[in-house]
Amino acid sequence: MDKVDGTEHYNFKAPADLATLQVIILDTNPLAWATFEKSSSLSFPSALSQLLIFANAHLAFSQSNRCAVIANHIDGVHFLSPADPGTDHRDPGEADLTLEDLKEIAQKNASKYRVFRLLEDEVRASYRRLIANTTPEAVMASPNASYLAGALSAALTYINRICFGGMGGRSGGVPGEEKSNVNSAGGKVDETGRTMHAKILVVSVTPDPANQYIPVMNSIFAAQRLKVPIDVCKLRDSTVFLQQAADATGGVYMEPEHPQGLLQYLMVGFLPDHLARQSLILPTKVDVDFRAACFCHKKVLDIGFVCSVCLSIFCEPPEGAVCSTCQVKLDVASLENLGKPVVLPPKKKKKKKAIDSLPGSGVASAADSPARTE
Amino acid sequence: MADSDEDFVLSSSGDDRPKARGGAAGSSRRSTRKSKRADGAPAPGATRREKWEDIQRSWDNVVEGADGSIAGTVIGLLEATKRKRLLRDTTPIQRGIIRHLVLILDLSSAMLEKDLRPTRFLLTLRYARDFVTEYFEQNPISQLSIIGMHDGLALRISDMGGNPADHLTALQEKAFTVEPKGASSLQNALEMGRAELYHTPTHGTREILLIFGALSSSDPGDIHDTINSLVEDRIQVRIVGLAAQVAVCRELVMKTNDGDDSAYGVILDEGHYRELMMAATTPPVTRTEQKSVPSLLMMGFPSRTVEKHESLCSCHSNLTKGGYICPRCTAKVCFLPTECPCCGLTLILSTHLARSYHHLFPLKNWVEVPWSEAHTSTHCWSCQTPFPTNQSQTSPIKIKIRKPSAAAASTSNGTAAPEKDRQQPSLLPPTQRYACTDCKTHFCIDCDIFAHESIHNCPGCQSLSEEKIKSRANMWPPSTKNGDIDLAAVGPTLSMRTQVAEATRMLENSKIAPGSSMEVDN
Ligand SMILES: [Zn+2]
Numbered sequence: 001m002d003k004v005d006g007t008e009h010y011n012f013k014a015p016a017d018l019a020t021l022q023v024i025i026l027d028t029n030p031l032a033w034a035t036f037e038k039s040s041s042l043s044f045p046s047a048l049s050q051l052l053i054f055a056n057a058h059l060a061f062s063q064s065n066r067c068a069v070i071a072n073h074i075d076g077v078h079f080l081s082p083a084d085p086g087t088d089h090r091d092p093g094e095a096d097l098t099l100e101d102l103k104e105i106a107q108k109n110a111s112k113y114r115v116f117r118l119l120e121d122e123v124r125a126s127y128r129r130l131i132a133n134t135t136p137e138a139v140m141a142s143p144n145a146s147y148l149a150g151a152l153s154a155a156l157t158y159i160n161r162i163c164f165g166g167m168g169g170r171s172g173g174v175p176g177e178e179k180s181n182v183n184s185a186g187g188k189v190d191e192t193g194r195t196m197h198a199k200i201l202v203v204s205v206t207p208d209p210a211n212q213y214i215p216v217m218n219s220i221f222a223a224q225r226l227k228v229p230i231d232v233c234k235l236r237d238s239t240v241f242l243q244q245a246a247d248a249t250g251g252v253y254m255e256p257e258h259p260q261g262l263l264q265y266l267m268v269g270f271l272p273d274h275l276a277r278q279s280l281i282l283p284t285k286v287d288v289d290f291r292a293a294c295f296c297h298k299k300v301l302d303i304g305f306v307c308s309v310c311l312s313i314f315c316e317p318p319e320g321a322v323c324s325t326c327q328v329k330l331d332v333a334s335l336e337n338l339g340k341p342v343v344l345p346p347k348k349k350k351k352k353k354a355i356d357s358l359p360g361s362g363v364a365s366a367a368d369s370p371a372r373t374e
Numbered sequence: 375m376a377d378s379d380e381d382f383v384l385s386s387s388g389d390d391r392p393k394a395r396g397g398a399a400g401s402s403r404r405s406t407r408k409s410k411r412a413d414g415a416p417a418p419g420a421t422r423r424e425k426w427e428d429i430q431r432s433w434d435n436v437v438e439g440a441d442g443s444i445a446g447t448v449i450g451l452l453e454a455t456k457r458k459r460l461l462r463d464t465t466p467i468q469r470g471i472i473r474h475l476v477l478i479l480d481l482s483s484a485m486l487e488k489d490l491r492p493t494r495f496l497l498t499l500r501y502a503r504d505f506v507t508e509y510f511e512q513n514p515i516s517q518l519s520i521i522g523m524h525d526g527l528a529l530r531i532s533d534m535g536g537n538p539a540d541h542l543t544a545l546q547e548k549a550f551t552v553e554p555k556g557a558s559s560l561q562n563a564l565e566m567g568r569a570e571l572y573h574t575p576t577h578g579t580r581e582i583l584l585i586f587g588a589l590s591s592s593d594p595g596d597i598h599d600t601i602n603s604l605v606e607d608r609i610q611v612r613i614v615g616l617a618a619q620v621a622v623c624r625e626l627v628m629k630t631n632d633g634d635d636s637a638y639g640v641i642l643d644e645g646h647y648r649e650l651m652m653a654a655t656t657p658p659v660t661r662t663e664q665k666s667v668p669s670l671l672m673m674g675f676p677s678r679t680v681e682k683h684e685s686l687c688s689c690h691s692n693l694t695k696g697g698y699i700c701p702r703c704t705a706k707v708c709f710l711p712t713e714c715p716c717c718g719l720t721l722i723l724s725t726h727l728a729r730s731y732h733h734l735f736p737l738k739n740w741v742e743v744p745w746s747e748a749h750t751s752t753h754c755w756s757c758q759t760p761f762p763t764n765q766s767q768t769s770p771i772k773i774k775i776r777k778p779s780a781a782a783a784s785t786s787n788g789t790a791a792p793e794k795d796r797q798q799p800s801l802l803p804p805t806q807r808y809a810c811t812d813c814k815t816h817f818c819i820d821c822d823i824f825a826h827e828s829i830h831n832c833p834g835c836q837s838l839s840e841e842k843i844k845s846r847a848n849m850w851p852p853s854t855k856n857g858d859i860d861l862a863a864v865g866p867t868l869s870m871r872t873q874v875a876e877a878t879r880m881l882e883n884s885k886i887a888p889g890s891s892m893e894v895d896n
């Protein structure tokens with residue numbers, strides 16, 4: 001009887017061939033781009049055009065592929081595409097155009113694939129709007145402004161909406177409405193309940209926003225949970241945050257040597273979708289910096305001391321054995337033997353412990369002879 | 375959840391334990407309904423009523439919109455359920471971040487029941503698999519061990535360790551192959567768990583999560599001795615019951631949690647089961663009475679190496695290319711976090727520590743936006759979903775409440791006072807907007823849940839410059855100190871919040887709460 005109740009098929013997972021959502025997070029800090037242009041001869045407009053070709057290539061792969069562009073600007077994060085529905089949709093550049101110009105544009109656009117044109121127009125219009133609202137003073141005031149954590153969070157919530165129908169949360173969905181129960185009903189949904197795959201590409205010219213360490217890490221873990229790879233195209237100054245992001249989520253990390261050829265890097269390195277990536281050797285940086293810095297002196301550490309309550313890292317036991325972050329009195333007695341460099345006593349102690357906890361010493365006997373109680 | 379033979383019962387009170395409750399519940403329910411019709415709405419304190427006697431049917435309070443649809447109410451109820459799980463205390467509290475947990479699975483014959491699909495056994499193992507993954511994701515520097523209760527004995531499935539892959543393989547190889555059989559023995563399993571936790575360091579927590587499918591336990595000795603020794607060893611026990619509440623389990627949980635029995639839950643359905651189990655992945659609050667001694671731990675932050683040729687790792691003696699080098703003894707390990715097999719130093723990455731930070735700095739709860747403030751946004755800031763726009767379009771012009779009671783009669787005069795209407799759970803369609811108290815940005819419910827459960831960041835706060843956030847300080851809603859929202863300060867939302875609470879209560883009452891299930895002594 002057990003054979004007919006479907007138990008057999010319980011773990012069956014149908015392979016799903018899903019479309020991909022590409023989210024591009026683009027640094028639009030004008031000052032950072034200006035400095036970068038001096039050293040590399042890649043200007044922002046040219047980079048944007050190459051990115052749009054990349055986005056078009058992505059859209060060309062499948063009719064149901066989608067693309068979103070998010071700007072990491074000096075005053076915050078802005079969606080370039082889909083454009084912010086709350087704002088004026090007119091292109092500020094259009095006002096200056098004569099009727100003749102418009103006709104010419106229309107003629108040029110007539111032979112262009114509509115999906116490409118829509119994306120290009122939207123991104124360019126939103127970008128012009130963004131720049132129109134940016135004052136030179138604001139640009140000068142924030143040369144290194146970056147809202148990486150915000151941009152990643154926005155990208156992830158958007159992915160959560162588009163690819164998971166808003167159900168990509170930890171325990172997702174309403175109780176009783178199990179993700180896995182839904183999939184068998186058919187439709188293009190894979191075993192995790194997603195309707196689309198997603199990947200994020202970060203094109204960055206700004207340095208790490210050091211004060212956003214925890215939010216950036218939180219975003220990285222959320223991306224990991226959603227199985228969304230974060231690809232990084234780092235044009236200037238290598239960064240620890242983005243290296244870790246790419247490493248933790250299985251994305252591609254690249255620092256193009258010849259930024260003028262950005263399109264080539266984009267097409268070869270970042271275009272493949274998750275299925276193609278399984279059979280490719282990806283250009284990924286191997287030596288990621290994972291070292292920790294102590295909270296007291298910002299010294300990079302090999303071996304450190306960690307408060308068991310708040311997980312603060314110290315290079316040496318804090319004074320008076322009180323954690324400077326959470327003000328808890330710490331037990332240093334257990335540390336005394338460990339604090340010294342390699343000496344024998346701790347080793348011995350460990351070994352003894354290990355023997356004590358070996359199965360057979362009282363654990364197993366509790367199971368073997370049920371009558372025994374300790 | 376209700377069995378098919380129960381379908382003829384009109385009430386949705388979720389009488390899903392016919393064996394435990396017997397026919398008595400059915401007859402008492404019928405009599406309740408009769409008495410309800412006589413004296414109208416149940417008056418609190420008139421006579422002591424049992425929990426199951428207060429039947430609230432979710433359809434009694436449904437509000438019909440102007441166009442005759444109930445879409446607004448349905449959305450409201452759905453959001454209330456989603457949000458119910460979200461609103462939690464966000465005061466930064468001390469939590470036991472370094473945990474040692476023993477997961478005890480019931481593998482007795484009671485697990486062959488098919489009240490959970492496909493069987494209790496298979497569902498439990500699947501959830502156990504998810505639990506292992508989730509546990510290590512939430513607690514990367516913690517340890518886990520799995521024990522089974524099989525045929526009167528305790529069956530060791532996996533040893534205390536920090537590698538999720540080991541536990542998953544052990545589950546696959548040792549638990550899935552077992553045929554559920556015989557009785558379960560609480561005492562044997564608890565003793566084995568206790569022995570397992572006995573050697574764990576004092577700065578970590580000691581916990582047991584017990585999945586109990588049976589209604590009885592056959593023990594070799596006095597279980598109360600075991601409970602006392604668990605208390606002595608400061609082990610906290612959580613129990614998820616699959617059938618009904620068992621007195622000895624309650625006692626066990628109460629005694630090991632300082633008299634608090636909230637860690638004992640009996641499941642209502644599959645979703646609730648998962649919820650109860652996954653609740654144990656959040657680090658437990660450190661109680662005022664110090665259960666663990668805070669201490670300073672020495673940890674190594676190894677560097678990753680890449681080798682041209684394969685070499686043996688010191689942890690598994692496998693040939694691997696690359697790995698992590700212990701900074702103290704330069705042994706190579708292939709997996710982190712772990713304890714160096716040569717010198718005993720705890721080896722972790724800084725990212726493992728970062729993973730636990732959100733437990734220490736939780737994201738504040740967001741507040742529901744009332745219609746008076748809703749005009750400032752048209753769509754969710756982070757996922758671009760449009761919000762319902764105009765109140766007059768979606769909300770009913772005239773609220774009709776179908777209530778077969780005296781209360782309904784008083785309002786059906788047509789010109790009932792609007793204030794009176796508001797006091798009732800007259801579910802207005804919600805604005806579906808939730809605002810962060812710091813950056814005042816409006817989000818949808820799904821982003822609210824996603825931000826609080828997965829990202830642990832407010833996308834709005836992270837996307838605005840500090841000056842901008844400061845300039846918004848006086849906008850609605852008022853900023854809150856980290857902690858729960860001050861209801862009085864929020865003012866206009868109060869009515870909405872009470873509505874959500876009311877809707878939540880309604881939904882909850884449509885099932886029988888776990889606390890009210892029959893007590894079965896072992
Ligand atoms: Zn230091």
Ligand SMILES: [Zn+2]
Pocket residue numbers: 307308309310311312323324325326327328
């Ligand atoms: Zn501390």
Ligand SMILES: [Zn+2]
Pocket residue numbers: 687688689690691692707708709
């Ligand atoms: Zn190994």
Ligand SMILES: [Zn+2]
Pocket residue numbers: 700701702703704705714715716717718719
């Ligand atoms: Zn070592």
Ligand SMILES: [Zn+2]
Pocket residue numbers: 157161754755756757758759817818819820821822
């Ligand atoms: Zn949203």
Ligand SMILES: [Zn+2]
Pocket residue numbers: 810811812813814815832833834835836
């Ligand atoms: Zn915020």
